[in-house]
Amino acid sequence: MNRYPLFLLALVLMCTSCIKDELPNTECDITSAWVEGDEYAENFYEPSQMRLENISTTENELVFTVRSLISLPKSMPLYFNITPGATISPANGSPQDFTQGPVTYTVTSQDGSWKREYTVMFKEASLPTFTFSFENYETKESSSNYYHEFYEIDQTGMRQNIWASGNLGAILIKYNSQAEDQPTYSTPDGYKGRGVCLNTQYAGELGKAFGKPIAAGNLFIGRFILENVLIDALKATQFGRPIDRVPVRVTGYYKYQPGSVFTNKEMQEVPGRVDEASIYAVFYRNKDAQGNDVYLYGDDVLSSPYIVRKAQVATLPPTNDWTRFEMFFEGSDADEALLAAQGYNMTLVFSSSKDGASFEGAVGSVLYIDEVAISFDNDEN
Amino acid sequence: MKKNFIIIMAVALALISGQAMAQDTESWTIKARVGYSIGGTAPLGIPATIRSIDKFSLTPSLMAGADVSFPLQNQWGLMTGLRIENKAMKVDVTTKGYRMEVVKGDSKIEGLFTGHVSQDVTEWMFTLPVLATYKLSNKVTLKGGPYVSVLFNKDFSGIASDGYLRQGDPVGPKIIMGDKPGEWATYDFSDDLRNCQMGLEVGADWQVHEHLGLSADLNWGLTGIFKGDFKTVEQTLYPIYGTIGAYWKF
Numbered sequence: 001m002n003r004y005p006l007f008l009l010a011l012v013l014m015c016t017s018c019i020k021d022e023l024p025n026t027e028c029d030i031t032s033a034w035v036e037g038d039e040y041a042e043n044f045y046e047p048s049q050m051r052l053e054n055i056s057t058t059e060n061e062l063v064f065t066v067r068s069l070i071s072l073p074k075s076m077p078l079y080f081n082i083t084p085g086a087t088i089s090p091a092n093g094s095p096q097d098f099t100q101g102p103v104t105y106t107v108t109s110q111d112g113s114w115k116r117e118y119t120v121m122f123k124e125a126s127l128p129t130f131t132f133s134f135e136n137y138e139t140k141e142s143s144s145n146y147y148h149e150f151y152e153i154d155q156t157g158m159r160q161n162i163w164a165s166g167n168l169g170a171i172l173i174k175y176n177s178q179a180e181d182q183p184t185y186s187t188p189d190g191y192k193g194r195g196v197c198l199n200t201q202y203a204g205e206l207g208k209a210f211g212k213p214i215a216a217g218n219l220f221i222g223r224f225i226l227e228n229v230l231i232d233a234l235k236a237t238q239f240g241r242p243i244d245r246v247p248v249r250v251t252g253y254y255k256y257q258p259g260s261v262f263t264n265k266e267m268q269e270v271p272g273r274v275d276e277a278s279i280y281a282v283f284y285r286n287k288d289a290q291g292n293d294v295y296l297y298g299d300d301v302l303s304s305p306y307i308v309r310k311a312q313v314a315t316l317p318p319t320n321d322w323t324r325f326e327m328f329f330e331g332s333d334a335d336e337a338l339l340a341a342q343g344y345n346m347t348l349v350f351s352s353s354k355d356g357a358s359f360e361g362a363v364g365s366v367l368y369i370d371e372v373a374i375s376f377d378n379d380e381n
Numbered sequence: 382m383k384k385n386f387i388i389i390m391a392v393a394l395a396l397i398s399g400q401a402m403a404q405d406t407e408s409w410t411i412k413a414r415v416g417y418s419i420g421g422t423a424p425l426g427i428p429a430t431i432r433s434i435d436k437f438s439l440t441p442s443l444m445a446g447a448d449v450s451f452p453l454q455n456q457w458g459l460m461t462g463l464r465i466e467n468k469a470m471k472v473d474v475t476t477k478g479y480r481m482e483v484v485k486g487d488s489k490i491e492g493l494f495t496g497h498v499s500q501d502v503t504e505w506m507f508t509l510p511v512l513a514t515y516k517l518s519n520k521v522t523l524k525g526g527p528y529v530s531v532l533f534n535k536d537f538s539g540i541a542s543d544g545y546l547r548q549g550d551p552v553g554p555k556i557i558m559g560d561k562p563g564e565w566a567t568y569d570f571s572d573d574l575r576n577c578q579m580g581l582e583v584g585a586d587w588q589v590h591e592h593l594g595l596s597a598d599l600n601w602g603l604t605g606i607f608k609g610d611f612k613t614v615e616q617t618l619y620p621i622y623g624t625i626g627a628y629w630k631f
Contacts, residue, residue: 018426018427019427019431019432019433019434020426020427020428020429021429022429022432022477023429023430023477023478026478026493026551027547027551027552028551028552029555056555057547057553057554057555058554109551114550114551114552115552116552142548142549142553142554143491143492143548143549143553143554144549168554172490172548172554172556173488173489173490174488174489175489175491203488204485204486204487204488205485205486205487205488206483206485206486206488206489206490207488209485209567210563210564210566211562211563212563226554226555226556227545227554227555227556227557228557229556230556230557230558230559230563230564230565231557231558231559231564
């Protein structure tokens with residue numbers, strides 16, 4: 001009879017340990033996209049450009065690089081890998097006309113309650129412009145936080161999202177913050193019109209707990225892959241876009257003031273050390289010997305063997321007045337055939353703390369940037 | 382609910398004191414007890430966002446105390462006492478889209494987590510039960526009634542690792558979490574635990590020898606372990622523990 005309570009206990013444990021049936025997936029991402037068929041290969045410089053792999057969850061614009069939009073077939077099937085159970089419209093693999101501009105795809109989650117829209121476009125490669133006035137920005141929202149995204153407009157009037165920043169990483173631990181609260185934002189006080197403000201911030205108790213106590217303002221040509229920010233922060237910054245000519249010189253205007261206390265990765269003061277801003281540009285080969293894509297990341301952007309030439313501003317003395325900077329590329333020459341085949345990438349990087357990528361710097365360091373221009377061999381001005 | 386409980390307590394205490402005076406003190410029974418609890422602090426029904434329970438570790442959920450019981454009439458009696466006990470739990474689960482929020486100072490990370498969660502709960506408390514007893518035979522006594530506990534040491538913390546967070550909702554940015562510090566998220570809701578718990582207890586004492594006995598009890602918490610204004614953990618978690626013990630009857 002005394003076993004009765006034990007029986008009750010067993011009953012309770014049984015009830016509370018029942019695992020319910022798995023609910024349908026709520027996610028609705030495109031994880032990869034590709035053009036299938038050898039007949040389309042001639043439209044691309046490399047077979048690898050027919051595929052977009054590891055598409056970040058922060059991206060809703062998928063861009064394929066083609067040789068020429070004019071020779072692109074009017075009807076071409078595009079295939080996608082999407083979250084298991086999700087559906088995509090227009091249908092996966094259905095032929096679409098991408099020559100008339102972007103095509104919008106909608107992915108609906110398995111449970112039907114979440115949707116994501118993607119625009120897919122085919123573009124001719126290379127940077128759309130070589131002068132950057134930073135007049136174009138969009139205020140975007142992520143989990144009740146706002147931030148600015150810089151973009152350029154190409155000759156055809158199309159928007160080109162060539163600029164990336166670590167804003168989304170900094171936002172991860174924030175709530176109800178404004179665009180001007182972020183490490184990188186558009187300021188009305190540019191050298192001409194609007195400009196960029198980059199500032200180094202304290203990343204809060206949580207940032208500290210993640211071993212990432214500060215967030216430096218940064219802006220660069222490339223992509224920010226938020227997925228990697230906790231497991232390998234240096235792999236979150238993917239640098240470079242294809243460029244079809246060889247850069248010689250970069251000029252622009254800046255203002256800079258370092259923050260007062262320089263701290264290390266543990267957020268401990270490093271006495272005597274003064275924070276520095278950094279501005280540099282790298283021109284590199286974007287294919288390895290096997291024809292695979294090569295990108296530079298935070299850990300090798302200045303040291304990779306694929307670098308052909310690079311430019312760095314030696315010092316950026318603190319100043320409260322807009323001051324001109326100039327840097328020249330040094331290194332070897334580019335291969336003309338490779339250049340014509342979109343075989344080179346270029347990045348341009350600005351940061352309010354030189355070692356911000358390894359979370360060393362001074363909270364409060366502020367760098368302003370405006371009116372940046374890249375000059376070329378055949379451009380004698 | 383609380384009011385009813387207080388009334389029950391008051392009536393019970395009045396009965397006890399009344400009876401105590403009326404009874405010959407020799408009919409009192411005092412028992413000193415030790416026990417080991419096993420159970421969980423869990424929602425009633427596991428949410429579908431928890432996909433599997435991977436590991437349930439034994440914890441030092443020890444109990445020690447003493448109680449006094451005396452007969453009322455026929456087989457019925459009353460029992461009350463005081464014990465010190467720990468209702469602890471250590472459990473590893475796999476989640477899919479489990480809502481979590483971690484706040485530290487002025488920073489916050491929240492969203493839906495898919496991956497591995499390692500949860501630790503420790504709740505040291507003093508517990509006062511007021512139980513009706515029914516003597517089933519010379520050896521076996523059944524008991525049941527309410528208890529109230531006051532916590533003096535509490536911990537509710539854990540780690541979310543080996544998976545990813547969708548910030549905000551299922552279409553928010555995805556952040557991969559790794560398997561070591563700096564790559565995973567830790568949380569600590571210890572300060573949000575209630576200081577006072579109440580619940581129901583049923584059990585049995587089995588007099589094996591003249592002094593030595595064995596006991597089995599089930600403690601079913603009726604109050605959630607978190608303060609009312611705490612919303613981060615969506616489900617109300619109840620402490621539900623079974624205790625196997627031994628006692629010495631004086």
